Amino acid sequence: MIVSDLSTAGVSRRLGKGQLFLRTGPFISRIQTSIASIQSGIALLYAGFPVYDDAPFADFHVALERPPNLRRWFRPQVTFKFDGWAPFKPLPLNQAFAMFEWGMNWCVVNHAHRYLVLHAAVVERNGCAMIMPAPPGSGKSTLCAALVSSGWRLLSDELAVISLATAGLVPLPRPVGLKNQSIHVIHQRYPDATIGKAAHDTTKGTVAHMQPPAESIARQQEEARPAWVLFPKYTPGHALELQRYSKAQSLLKLVENAFNFTVLGKQAFDCLGQVIDDSDCFTLEYSSLDEAVSQLNALEIPAPCA
Amino acid sequence: MHETVWGLAAGARLHWREWEGEVVLFHENSANIHQLSPVAVTALRLLMDEPATNATLVQKTASCLDIDVDAPLQDDIDQLLSQLRRLGIIQAVQP
Known part of the structure; x- marks a missing residue:
């Protein structure tokens, strides 16, 4: 059963009772909320x-x-609870739906230590994954949205989840x-995209x-091999410039973007070494x-992934 | 007064990765990661083989890399040893 098999009322009823168990990638989340904007957001974006x-x-x-304080009457709020x-x-x-998304990221970052987790978008084509770590404002999510709207598979918009056993990229395709x-750019370019x-x-x-995309969800149990590490930067008016980057420097940057590198220690170093x-x-x-x-579509597939 | 002899810190666990001549060191004890220059890689590997004083390490590093012993190299090695000691990677050992 998928979310869209249920009526909107059915989704809301299950969420209200805390009886909705949602699978995203390798994780199952039990979600409880009576907040209408989250219920409708889940019904639409997790369909x-x-x-x-x-x-x-x-x-x-x-x-x-909604916290039971006086604010609920004149400036209503939302609280995220874990256990x-x-x-x-x-x-x-x-901001309730955004808080739900940020909270779900927090759950993975703080608890999924059987994986190495990086702050990065991940997309895939022909079984080969591109990891895109980048600071806020670099255009990572916009580029990710454009790529997945152009035929690349979405593994994750925000969190690269890497198997310690295989150094493969584990899909965690959630809303971008x-x-x-x-928001306007993607809406204009891809009018068929569903945006909440x-x-x-x-x-x-x-x-x-x-x-x-539906295909990304259908294949959310299918790992991909690392093939490219890309550090994107959106600069208005800048001509396209793709340059090879030092592998040693790339490793250091991946470590900077890792949430649980120090928790995992040598396992994480070995895993990122394999990725590089x-x-x-x-x-x-x-x-x-x-x-x-267009430039990224034309990238040659490196030998280990070919 | 004799010069300090430097050796690997007791229990230090070091791991390396090298790509295109660039070396990254992982110090497992602290979970810190460092990119090393060719001089630093050579000097640290020499210290892992055998404890040495600053002066001896300068001589051995120059010999390994086939470069001259000069003031910049001595400064590099002095700074390197100071940093490695601060990071807990090396320590003074008994001569």
Whole structure:
């Protein structure tokens, strides 16, 4: 059963009772919320994801609630809870779905230590994965959204999940987070893309999420081999520039972007070493999404992944 | 007064990766990662083989890399040893 097999009322009822078990990549999350914007966001943006009425085990037990304080009457808020505990301060209620997404990222980053987890987008074609670590504002998510709307498979928009056993990229295809102008850019370029309701005035500006392609969800159990490590940077007016980048420097940057490198120690070093062994590393500076996508489509597949 | 003899810190666990002549060192004890220059790689590998004083290490490193012993190399080795000691990778050992 997938989310869209249920009626919107059915999704809401299960969420209200905490009886919705959602599979995203290798994780099952039990989600409880009565907040309408999250219920409708899940019904829309997670429409193609497997869902269960019951599951023998859930990796994450999360709830999103309106805190029972006076603010609920004049400035309503939302709280994210993990195992009944609130790791963050409440946010304004209009940011509820964004908080759900950020909270789900937090669950993976803080608890999934059987994987090495990096702050990076990951896309795939022909079984070969491109890891794109980049700081906020570098256009990573916009480029990721453009690539997955142009035939690449989405493994993750935000978290690269790497198997310690195989150094393969484990899919975690969740909605792609878009910010500010990139919401308009993606909407204009890909009018068929399903984009959820925007949340304004968040710490990241205006935020909206794009539904992942159906094929990415259908193949969410299918690992990909690392083939490219790409450090993208959007610079307005800059001519497209793809340059090979030092493997040693690439490793250092991947470590900088790893959430649990120090937790995993040598296992993580060996795993990232394997990723770099198998990958060609590049920097990409661009201003035109068309040119960037075209350039990345033309990349030669490195021998270990061929 | 005799010069300090430097050796690998007791229990230090070091792992290396090399690509296109560039070396990355992982110090497992601290979970820190460092990119090393060719001089630093050579000097650290020499120290792993056998403890040495600053002066001896300068001589051996120059010999391994087939370069001259000069003031910049001595400065490099002095700074390197100071950094490695601060990072807990080497320590003073009994001569």
